[in-house]
Amino acid sequence: MALHIALDAMGGDRGPEELVSGAVMAAREYDLELSLIGDQGQLGAILARLDKPSTRIHLVHASQVVGMDESPFDAIRRKKDSSIMKAFALHKEGKVDAVVSAGNSGATLAAAIKLLGRLEHVSRPGIAGIFPTLKGPVVMMDVGANVDCRSLHLFQFGVMAAAFSQVLFGLDRPRVGLLSIGEEGGKGNVLVKKSHELFQQSSLNYIGNVEGRDTFQGDVDVMVCDGFVGNVCLKLSEGLAEAVMGMLGEEIAKSFKAKLGYLLARDAFVSFKKRVDYAEYGGAPLLGIRGNAIICHGRSSAVAIKNAIRVASEMVRNKVNDRIVELLSLHQPLVQEDDTLMAKATVSEVIP
Amino acid sequence: MALHIALDAMGGDRGPEELVSGAVMAAREYDLELSLIGDQGQLGAILARLDKPSTRIHLVHASQVVGMDESPFDAIRRKKDSSIMKAFALHKEGKVDAVVSAGNSGATLAAAIKLLGRLEHVSRPGIAGIFPTLKGPVVMMDVGANVDCRSLHLFQFGVMAAAFSQVLFGLDRPRVGLLSIGEEGGKGNVLVKKSHELFQQSSLNYIGNVEGRDTFQGDVDVMVCDGFVGNVCLKLSEGLAEAVMGMLGEEIAKSFKAKLGYLLARDAFVSFKKRVDYAEYGGAPLLGIRGNAIICHGRSSAVAIKNAIRVASEMVRNKVNDRIVELLSLHQPLVQEDDTLMAKATVSEVIP
Numbered sequence: 098m099a100l101h102i103a104l105d106a107m108g109g110d111r112g113p114e115e116l117v118s119g120a121v122m123a124a125r126e127y128d129l130e131l132s133l134i135g136d137q138g139q140l141g142a143i144l145a146r147l148d149k150p151s152t153r154i155h156l157v158h159a160s161q162v163v164g165m166d167e168s169p170f171d172a173i174r175r176k177k178d179s180s181i182m183k184a185f186a187l188h189k190e191g192k193v194d195a196v197v198s199a200g201n202s203g204a205t206l207a208a209a210i211k212l213l214g215r216l217e218h219v220s221r222p223g224i225a226g227i228f229p230t231l232k233g234p235v236v237m238m239d240v241g242a243n244v245d246c247r248s249l250h251l252f253q254f255g256v257m258a259a260a261f262s263q264v265l266f267g268l269d270r271p272r273v274g275l276l277s278i279g280e281e282g283g284k285g286n287v288l289v290k291k292s293h294e295l296f297q298q299s300s301l302n303y304i305g306n307v308e309g310r311d312t313f314q315g316d317v318d319v320m321v322c323d324g325f326v327g328n329v330c331l332k333l334s335e336g337l338a339e340a341v342m343g344m345l346g347e348e349i350a351k352s353f354k355a356k357l358g359y360l361l362a363r364d365a366f367v368s369f370k371k372r373v374d375y376a377e378y379g380g381a382p383l384l385g386i387r388g389n390a391i392i393c394h395g396r397s398s399a400v401a402i403k404n405a406i407r408v409a410s411e412m413v414r415n416k417v418n419d420r421i422v423e424l425l426s427l428h429q430p431l432v433q434e435d436d437t438l439m440a441k442a443t444v445s446e447v448i449p
Numbered sequence: 450m451a452l453h454i455a456l457d458a459m460g461g462d463r464g465p466e467e468l469v470s471g472a473v474m475a476a477r478e479y480d481l482e483l484s485l486i487g488d489q490g491q492l493g494a495i496l497a498r499l500d501k502p503s504t505r506i507h508l509v510h511a512s513q514v515v516g517m518d519e520s521p522f523d524a525i526r527r528k529k530d531s532s533i534m535k536a537f538a539l540h541k542e543g544k545v546d547a548v549v550s551a552g553n554s555g556a557t558l559a560a561a562i563k564l565l566g567r568l569e570h571v572s573r574p575g576i577a578g579i580f581p582t583l584k585g586p587v588v589m590m591d592v593g594a595n596v597d598c599r600s601l602h603l604f605q606f607g608v609m610a611a612a613f614s615q616v617l618f619g620l621d622r623p624r625v626g627l628l629s630i631g632e633e634g635g636k637g638n639v640l641v642k643k644s645h646e647l648f649q650q651s652s653l654n655y656i657g658n659v660e661g662r663d664t665f666q667g668d669v670d671v672m673v674c675d676g677f678v679g680n681v682c683l684k685l686s687e688g689l690a691e692a693v694m695g696m697l698g699e700e701i702a703k704s705f706k707a708k709l710g711y712l713l714a715r716d717a718f719v720s721f722k723k724r725v726d727y728a729e730y731g732g733a734p735l736l737g738i739r740g741n742a743i744i745c746h747g748r749s750s751a752v753a754i755k756n757a758i759r760v761a762s763e764m765v766r767n768k769v770n771d772r773i774v775e776l777l778s779l780h781q782p783l784v785q786e787d788d789t790l791m792a793k794a795t796v797s798e799v800i801p
Contacts, residue, residue, distance in 0.1 A: 231692055241630060244638040278593060278680040286596040286677045309685030313692030325638045326678055328630040330685055333661030337689050340583055340665030344724055348717035358713025365700035365707035372696055 099130050099153070100410050103193040104402070107135035107162040107180040108200015110395040116199060117143045119402025124151035126403065129410055132157050132193055134180040159183040162200075165395055169203030173211060181205055185212040188388050195389035195409035197380070199397040205390065206242055206383060213388040216418055218425035221250045222385030223324065224392060225258050226331050227378040232315025236262050237276075240327035240381060248291035249432060251275070252299070255321040256428060257384040259301055260420040262318050265411055271318035274307030276326060281306065288323065296321075298431055379405025382412060384421065389413050451482050451505070452762045455545040456754070459487035459514040459532040460552015462747040468551060469495045471754025476503035478755065481762055484509050484545055486532040511535040514552075517747055521555030525563060533557055537564040540740050547741035547761035549732065551749040557742065558594055558735060565740040568770055570777035573602045574737030575676065576744060577610050578683050579730040584667025588614050589628075592679035592733060600643035601784060603627070604651070607673040608780060609736040611653055612772040614670050617763055623670035626659030628678060633658065640675065648673075650783055731757025734764060736773065741765050 102123075106116045117140060120131050130153050133140050137158040144154065161179040163172040173182060184196045185208045198205045206224070215222055223239030238258040243250060255273050262271035275293055277285035284306060285293065296303040307317050309330070322330070349355045359366070379401045380393035389412045391405040412418075454475075458468045469492060472483050482505050485492050489510040496506065513531040515524040525534060536548045537560045550557045558576070567574055575591030590610040595602060607625050614623035627645055629637035636658060637645065648655040659669050661682065674682070701707045711718070731753045732745035741764045743757040764770075 231695055244630065276681060278596065278677060278684070286675075289677075308688075309681045309683070310688030310691070312685060313688050322681075323638075325630060325641075326681055329628060329661045329674075329678055330681065331661070332630070333664060333682055333685060334689055336660075336662030336665050337686055338693060339662070341690060341693050343583055345717070345721045348721045348724070349714055351720075352716065355714040355717040358710040358715070358717075361710025362701055362707040362714065363710070364704065365697070365710075368703075369697045369700045372700070 099128050100195075100413050101130040101132065101193045102406050102409050103132045103134055103157070103184040103187050103196045104406065105135070105180045105184045105196065105198035105200050105205070106133040106140055107159070108165075108198050108205075108395070109393070109397055110165065111397070113139060114143050115397070115399050116402055118147065118399035119397070120154060120406065121147050121151060122399060122403040123406040124153050127407060127410060129153065129406065131155065131406070132187065134159050134184045134187070135162070136160075157183060157187065163204045165201050167201060167204065169201060169207040172201065172204045173207045179204075181208050182212070185209055185388075185390075189213055194413045195391070197391045197393060197402065197405045197409050199380070199393035199395055199402065202241070202392045202395075205392050209383055209386050209388065209390050213386045216385055216387055217422050218429060219257070219385040219421075220253055221246070222383060223250075223254050223257065224381045225261055225384050226327065226381045228312060228334070229372060229377065230313045230315035233318070234266065234378065235312060235315065235317060235320055237312070237320045237322065237327055237330065238384065239322065239324040240331045241324045242383070243324040244328075245325070246288060246323040248288060248295055251288065251292040251321050251323060252295045252428075252432070253385070253425065255296060255301060255303075255319060256299075256424050257421050258319040258321070260424045261382060261384055261417055264415045264417045264420050265408070266318070268318055270302040272304045272316070273301045273319040273321065274304050274311065274317040276309070276320050276322040276330075277306035278308065279306060280308065292321070295431065299428055377404060379403070379408055382408065384417075387418070389418070451480050452547070452765050453482040453484065453545045454758050454761050455484045455486055455509075455536040455539050455548045456758065457487070457532045457536050457548065457550035457552050457557070458485040458492055459511070460517075460550050460747070461745070461749055462517065463749070465491060466495050467749070467751050468754055470499065470751035471749070472506060472758065473499050473503060474751060474755040475758040476505050479759060479762060481505065481758065483507065483758070484539065486511050486536045486539070487514070488512075509535060509539065515556045517553050519553055519556065521553060521559040524553065524556045525559045531556075533560050534564070537561055537740075537742075541565055546765045547743070549743045549745060549754065549757045549761050551732070551745035551747055551754065554593070554744045554747075557744050561735055561738050561740065561742050565738045568737055568739055569774050570781060571609070571737040571773075572605055573598070574735060575606050575609065576733045577613055577736050578679065578733045580664060580686070581724060581729065582665045582667035585670070586618065586730065587664060587667065587669060587672055589664070589672045589674065589679055589682065590736065591674065591676035592683045593676045594735070595676040596680075597677070598640060598675040600640060600647055603640065603644040603673050603675060604647045604780075604784065605737070605777065607648060607653060607655075607671060608651075608776050609773050610671040610673070612776045613734060613736055613769055616767045616769045616772050617760070618670070620670055622654040624656045624668070625653045625671040625673065626656050626663065626669040628661070628672050628674040629658035630660065631658060632660065644673070647783065651780055729756060731755070731760055734760065736769075739770070741770070
C-alpha cells in the first residue's frame with residue numbers, strides 16, 4: 098500500500114496555493130497518497146484550478162488556522178481544530194504516516210510532541226536542519242526546538258542525527274562533530290566540554306569539535322549543537338547568503354560592463370542558487386517523536402513542499418525511527434552510568 | 450606628542466614580513482610612533498629590505514614567541530619574554546598607548562587581562578567583532594572571550610560596545626540588539642531572557658531581540674551575545690562567505706560563456722570583496738581592559754594590520770575607555786539592585 102502523507106495546507110507565508118501546488122507535484126512524481134488539511138472550500142477551489150489534480154489527493158477539513166506569530170502553546174491549547182493539530186491527530190490515529198507543515202514551527206513542534214509523544218529513550222525531540230555544502234549535505238541538530246540543553250540532550254541529538262544520516266543518505270558511519278569554538282576537545286563552553294566527554298565514549302564515528310567554518314566544507318556529516326546556537330546559525334546563514342548576493346548585485350548594477358558580464362554568467366548563478374537552495378530537502382525533520390514530521394520554512398516554494406513530502410516518505414519507508422531507537426538503546430548504558438548528565442547547575446559551577 | 454602603538458610583530462599565520470609591512474604603511478600614513486616587538490635580528494632585516502623604513506618605527510627585542518596553537522595560560526605563565534607579553538608590559542609601563550596583535554588570540558587576551566587588569570565596573574572584558582553590512586558596520590560583542598556568561602556580563606557587553614560605537618563611529622544613540630532566536634522579548638534561552646529584562650530597564654537605545662538574519666542588514670549597530678555564540682557566528686560567517694564564493698567559482702568555471710561574463714563583471718567582484726573585507730577595521734578591539742588592544746585575525750594582511758593600528762589610535766585619541774566607564778557608572782544602580790544577576794543556577798532552573 099502506498100504511504101500516506103498529511104500536509105498542513107494552511108501554514109506558511111505564501112498561502113495555500115503554493116502548498117497545494119507542491120502536493121500536486123508530489124502526487125504526480127511519487128507513489129503516495131496525500132491528505133491536505135485546511136479549509137475545505139478554499140483548498141477545493143485551488144485544487145480545481147490546478148491542471149489535472151490527482152485522484153490520490155484527499156481533502157480533510159480543519160476550521161482553524163494557527164497564525165505564524167501566535168504563541169505555540171496557546172495555539173495548541175485553544176485551536177483544537179487547527180490544520181496543524183488535525184494533521185497530527187490523523188497521524189496519531191494511524192491514518193497518515195507522516196506530517197509536513199510550513200506553518201508556525203513552534204506550534205508544529207508542540208503539537209507533534211503533545212499528540213505523538215517521544216520515542217523510547219528520547220529525552221528531548223529536536224529539529225534537524227539540512228545544509229548544502231561544497232560536498233554532501235550536513236545535518237545540524239538541534240536548530241531550534243531546545244534552547245537550554247544539557248550534555249545528555251546534545252549527545253542524543255548526535256545519535257538521532259547520525260541515525261537519520263545513515264538511513265536517509267546511506268552513510269555507514271557518518272562523521273559526527275560537536276559545534277564549538279576550537280578544534281581541541283578542551284575548547285568550548287561547559288555544555289560542550291561535558292558533551293565532548295560523552296561523545297568520546299560512544300561508538301559513533303565522532304570526529305571531535307568542529308568550528309562554524311567547517312559547516313560548509315562538507316568534511317562532517319552531523320553537527321551537534323543546542324537549539325539556540327543552531328537556530329542562530331540557521332538564520333545567520335540565510336541572512337549572510339542574502340546579504341552577499343545583495344551586495345554583489347549592487348556592485349554589478351553599477352556598471353554596464355558588469356551587467357553584461359552577469360548576463361553571460363547567468364546560468365552559473367542559476368546553478369549556484371539551485372545548489373545552495375534549502376528547497377532540495379524541503380525542510381527540517383523533527384527527530385525523536387513517535388511519528389514522522391517535517392517542519393518547512395515559512396517561505397517554502399511548491400518545490401520545497403514537494404521535496405519535503407519526498408523526504409517524509411523516505412523517513413517512513415526506511416524506518417528512521419527504528420534506527421534511532423536502536424542506536425539510542427546501544428548507548429543507554431553510557432548515559433545511565435553518568436549521573437552528572439542530569440545534575441543541576443552547569444553554568445553556575447564555573448562562573449565565579 | 451604622537452601616540453605610540455606596539456605591534457606584536459611575531460604573531461599571525463603569515464609571518465613577520467606581512468606584519469612589519471603593515472606597520473611601515475601605518476607609519477607613512479598616520480602621525481604615530483610604532484614599536485615592533487619580536488626578534489630584533491629578524492625584524493631589523495625585514496625593515497632594512499623594505500623601501501624607506503620610517504624613523505618613527507622602533508624595534509623592541511623579545512626572545513620568545515607564543516605559537517598559534519599553544520595553551521594561552523601556559524604561554525603567559527612560561528613565556529614571560531614573548532612578544533605578546535612584552536607588548537603588554539610596555540603598555541602597562543605607559544611606554545605605549547595601545548597594543549595590536551595578530552598572534553595567539555587567547556594568549557593576547559590573557560596577557561592583556563593579567564598585565565593591565567579590568568576597567569572600573571567591568572565584570573568581564575570581551576572582544577568586539579566588527580562586521581560589514583549592507584549599510585554601516587555592526588559591532589558584535591562578545592565574539593570569543595567569555596564562553597559561559599550571565600546576564601550581567603551580556604548587559605555589560607552591550608554597554609561597552611555601545612560606548613565603542615558612539616566614540617568610533619560617531620553614533621549618538623547606537624541601536625543595541627540582543628541576539629536571539631525570535632524578535633519577541635519572550636523568545637530565547639534563559640540567559641537571553643534575563644538579559645532582555647536588564648536591557649529594557651537601561652537608558653541604552655535598546656531595540657530588543659534581533660535574529661541572525663538581521664546581522665548583515667545594517668539595521669542594528671550593536672549585537673549582544675555570549676562569547677560562544679559570537680565566536681560560532683564569526684567563524685560560520687567566514688566559512689559561509691568562502692563556501693559561497695567557492696561554489697559560485699565552480700559554477701562559473703564550468704562554461705566558457707560564464708568565464709567571459711565573470712571577466713566582464715570582475716570589477717564588481719573586486720569592489721564586493723573589498724566591501725565585505727574584514728581588513729577594513731583590521732581586527733577586533735578588546736574592550737573592558739585598562740588599556741587599548743586590538744586582536745587581529747591570524748591571517749591578517751599588511752592592510753589589515755595598518756587599519757588595526759589606525760583603529761587602536763582612534764580608540765586612544767577618542768578616549769573610548771572613559772566613555773565605557775562613564776556609561777557603565779550610569780547603569781551601576783540597575784546592576785546593583787538586581788541580586789539575581791549573579792545568582793547561581795540559571796540553566797538548571799528551567800530544565801526538568
